Amino acid sequence: MADFTMPSLGADMDEGTLQEWLVKPGDAVHRGDIVAVVDTAKANIEVESFVEGVVQQLLVEPGTTVPVGQVLAVLGNGVSAAPSGEEPVAPSPEVEAPPVAPTHAPKRAPKKAPKKGAEEAAADVPVAAEVAAEVTAERPGSVRVTPLARRLAAELGVDLRTVTTTDDAPIRAKDVRAAAASPAPVAAAPPEPVPEETHPAHQPPKADAMRTVIANLMSRSKREVPHYYLSTTVDLGHAMAWLHERNRALDVSHRLVPAALMLKATALAAQATPALNGFWVDGGFTPGGAVHLGIAISLRGGGLVAPALHDAADLSVEELMAGMRDLVTRARAGHLRGSELSDSTITVTNLGEQGVEAVHGVIYPPQVALVGFGRVVERPWAVDGLIGVRPVTTLTLAGDHRATDGFTGARFLTDIEQRLQHPEDL
Amino acid sequence: MTRDATTMSPAAARAAIAAAITRIVPDADFDALPDDAQLRAELELDSLDFLSFVELLSGSTGIRIDESDYPDLATMGRAIAFLTARATDGGGRGGK
Numbered sequence: 001m002a003d004f005t006m007p008s009l010g011a012d013m014d015e016g017t018l019q020e021w022l023v024k025p026g027d028a029v030h031r032g033d034i035v036a037v038v039d040t041a042k043a044n045i046e047v048e049s050f051v052e053g054v055v056q057q058l059l060v061e062p063g064t065t066v067p068v069g070q071v072l073a074v075l076g077n078g079v080s081a082a083p084s085g086e087e088p089v090a091p092s093p094e095v096e097a098p099p100v101a102p103t104h105a106p107k108r109a110p111k112k113a114p115k116k117g118a119e120e121a122a123a124d125v126p127v128a129a130e131v132a133a134e135v136t137a138e139r140p141g142s143v144r145v146t147p148l149a150r151r152l153a154a155e156l157g158v159d160l161r162t163v164t165t166t167d168d169a170p171i172r173a174k175d176v177r178a179a180a181a182s183p184a185p186v187a188a189a190p191p192e193p194v195p196e197e198t199h200p201a202h203q204p205p206k207a208d209a210m211r212t213v214i215a216n217l218m219s220r221s222k223r224e225v226p227h228y229y230l231s232t233t234v235d236l237g238h239a240m241a242w243l244h245e246r247n248r249a250l251d252v253s254h255r256l257v258p259a260a261l262m263l264k265a266t267a268l269a270a271q272a273t274p275a276l277n278g279f280w281v282d283g284g285f286t287p288g289g290a291v292h293l294g295i296a297i298s299l300r301g302g303g304l305v306a307p308a309l310h311d312a313a314d315l316s317v318e319e320l321m322a323g324m325r326d327l328v329t330r331a332r333a334g335h336l337r338g339s340e341l342s343d344s345t346i347t348v349t350n351l352g353e354q355g356v357e358a359v360h361g362v363i364y365p366p367q368v369a370l371v372g373f374g375r376v377v378e379r380p381w382a383v384d385g386l387i388g389v390r391p392v393t394t395l396t397l398a399g400d401h402r403a404t405d406g407f408t409g410a411r412f413l414t415d416i417e418q419r420l421q422h423p424e425d426l
Numbered sequence: 427m428t429r430d431a432t433t434m435s436p437a438a439a440r441a442a443i444a445a446a447i448t449r450i451v452p453d454a455d456f457d458a459l460p461d462d463a464q465l466r467a468e469l470e471l472d473s474l475d476f477l478s479f480v481e482l483l484s485g486s487t488g489i490r491i492d493e494s495d496y497p498d499l500a501t502m503g504r505a506i507a508f509l510t511a512r513a514t515d516g517g518g519r520g521g522k
Contacts, residue, residue, distance in 0.1 A: 247493050252481040255493070257473040300451065300470065328474050 002051040004035065004073040006066050009045055009341040011365050012217035016040045017065040018072060027055045029075060034337065036072065041209040043305050044334030045341060053077045210303035218362050225280075225363050226401040230409045234417045235383070236376055237390040242423040259350050260321040262373050262393075264426045265419035267291045267312035267320075270346050273412045275404050276369040276397075277345045285368065285403045290314075294344030294364065295324060297331045305331050306347050306364060307340035317426050351375060358394035368400035369409070371416070434487065434513035439506040446482035450475050461503035489513060 006016050020037040029035055034046045035055075053075030060072045153160050163171050163179045239261050247255040270277040270291045278288035293312035297305055307330075309315075309323045330336050347364050350373040359372035374394040381390035395416060399409040419426060434442075447454050451469050459468060466476060480499070484491045489512050491499070498508035 244493060252477065252484050252491065255477060257477060259473060298470075298472075300453075325474055325478075328472075 001077060002053050002075045003071040004029075004049055004051060004075055006038070006068050006070045006072055007047055007050075007338050007342070008068045009038070009040055009047075009338050011220075012042070012213045013040050013068060015065055015067045016045075018060050018062055019044060020062055021058055021073075022046075023055050023058075023073075025055050025057060029053060029055060038338070041206075041213040042303060043299070043331065043336055043341075045336050045338050047338040049075075051075055207302045214304060217365065221362050221365050225365060225368075227363060228399050228401050228406050228409065229360050230397045230399070230406060230413055231358060231360075232395050232413050232417060233379075233392050234395045234420055235381055235390050235392055236420060237381075237383075239420050239423040240376070240391045254318070256317060256321050258376060259373070260317055260324060261420060261423055261426055262350060262416075263293060263295065263309070263312065263324065263348055264315070264317050264320050265416045266346075266348050266371050267293050267315075268419055268426070269412055269415040270369075271313040272415060273408065275408050276399065276412055278368060278403075279345070279366040280368050280400055280403055281366050288345030290345070292343050292345045294347030294367070295327060296347060296349035297328050299332060305336065305341070306344060306349075307331055307336050308344040310340075310343075346371065348373070358396055360396055361398045363398050363400055368403040369412075370398040372396040372398070434510050436506050436510055439487075439509040439513075440502065442483060442487050442509065443502060443505050446479050446486060449482055450478050456502075459502065461506075462501050464500060465502065465505070466500070483509075487513070 006018075009016070016038040017040075018036060019039045021035070022037065023029060023033075023035045029049045029052060031050060031052055032048050035049045036047045038045050038047050054077070055073060056076045057074045058072070059074065060066060060070070066072070153163070158179050160171060163175050236258070240258065243256055243258060243261065270293070274287045275285070277291055279286045290311050291313040292308040292310050294306040294308050297307065299305065307327050309320065309327060312320060312323075315323060327336075327340070344364070344367065346367055346369050347361075348371045349359055349361050351359050355375045357377060358374040361370040361372045363370045372395070374396075376391050376393050378389050379392050380387050381392060382388075383390065395413055397409045397413055399406070444454075444456055447456075447465070447469065450471065454469055459465075465471065469475075471479065476496070480491050480496070483489075483499075487509060489509060495508065497504075499505045
């Protein structure tokens with residue numbers, strides 16, 4: 001018997017709202033299976049189970065906000081515990097593709113509901129079924145829904161299954177508004193002005209909530225973590241030339257962006273300097289083991305998440321590039337996994353081409369280092385006694401002085417710089 | 427590369443560009459976007475978004491887009507000119 005609890009998805013999370021169950025009583029759950037979608041102040045997260053067993057009871061209904069640590073579901077450890085076993089614990093390869101079978105309409109209560117009364121358990125079941133049906137309607141493969149549209153639908157009380165779109169486009173906010181406006185009388189149809197499209201009235205609460213959690217965590221970081229800051233300018237002449245040469249021959253889908261090289265160089269350097277790759281907990285440093293590179297991703301409409309690219313040092317540059325694209329896509333679509341938000345060992349923030357020349361970041365506790373890359377700019381640069389124009393970037397480190405000194409940090413930055421001089425070896 | 431592009435009207439080019447961008451920025455508002463506005467800055471496209479945009483656009487029009495062509499996609503106006511010109515070249519290697 002094991003409890004599935006509301007996980008802590010990072011130091012900035014105190015509570016979460018259960019949005020969807022992706023399992024129902026009787027389902028077998030394996031370690032790593034995605035069992036629920038949880039909404040935190042920052043993002044929708046797909047939460048994996050860290051325990052194994054058969055779902056006996058779902059204790060929390062979708063829409064409920066509960067603190068970290070509260071039990072959400074009870075898992076038993078065998079077929080016998082399964083309710084009426086309509087499909088006895090097959091190995092569940094289909095868990096990635098959300099479980100569905102919308103046809104089943106479980107009306108039976110679990111026969112052996114531990115602790116709770118049967119009627120209460122029974123009440124949970126239809127909810128799960130309903131959610132499963134909703135999941136089918138909203139998941140890729142059938143219909144895609146933008147995050148904004150999903151929020152709007154919830155607020156306007158629009159059933160997404162009834163929303164139609166032209167061709168195979170995802171359901172967008174305007175489709176939801178149209179659906180809300182046309183059939184049924186809807187309280188206060190949204191006003192027309194187009195600029196509202198991107199900053200509709202309903203968005204501030206979510207954006208405010210995200211600002212609040214970011215502010216709280218960063219305040220704590222600034223209060224508790226004695227930061228030191230280092231900065232160096234890196235010549236990217238070789239790296240950019242190598243990248244363009246490589247990309248010239250390739251189809252778009254295989255091209256790399258400069259950030260892929262920067263992240264790989266950082267991951268390798270972090271692996272070589274374990275003192276910067278880990279966590280400060282209970283007054284001491286715990287090395288992170290592998291390098292799970294947190295990548296700061298800005299979300300459209302404001303806010304920031306920094307999911308982990310697991311084992312980044314062991315990925316080829318191509319794999320890293322693919323992983324980065326995947327993370328960004330899922331971060332913006334609200335499909336990040338719990339483990340990606342909770343186990344970064346060091347974070348990189350890359351303000352990219354539209355940004356500024358340098359970023360002096362704030363460490364994301366309990367991590368002990370944050371690496372920043374500024375925009376790549378062309379600057380006069382001396383090479384072998386001659387001045388030339390070279391692409392350069394400003395590389396920075398915010399380090400936790402409790403864990404390391406500037407000496408270690410400097411060696412680390414130099415290591416990244418050196419690796420970027422040999423892009424072909426990354 | 428889904429089809430041969432022999433000619434492309436400016437309207438078709440605009441539609442293709444808008445469709446590709448919409449996949450990346452679902453709520454992009456083209457009415458509020460002048461043809462000379464910098465797409466990347468206005469729509470907050472980072473390098474990965476831009477790559478996806480190029481990929482989608484290349485896929486839907488069948489026109490090869492190299493890295494050296496990226497500046498030609500800076501604004502809606504330039505991108506339309508680029509696509510229509512490249513399409514009449516036969517979709518292959520244009521100048522450069």
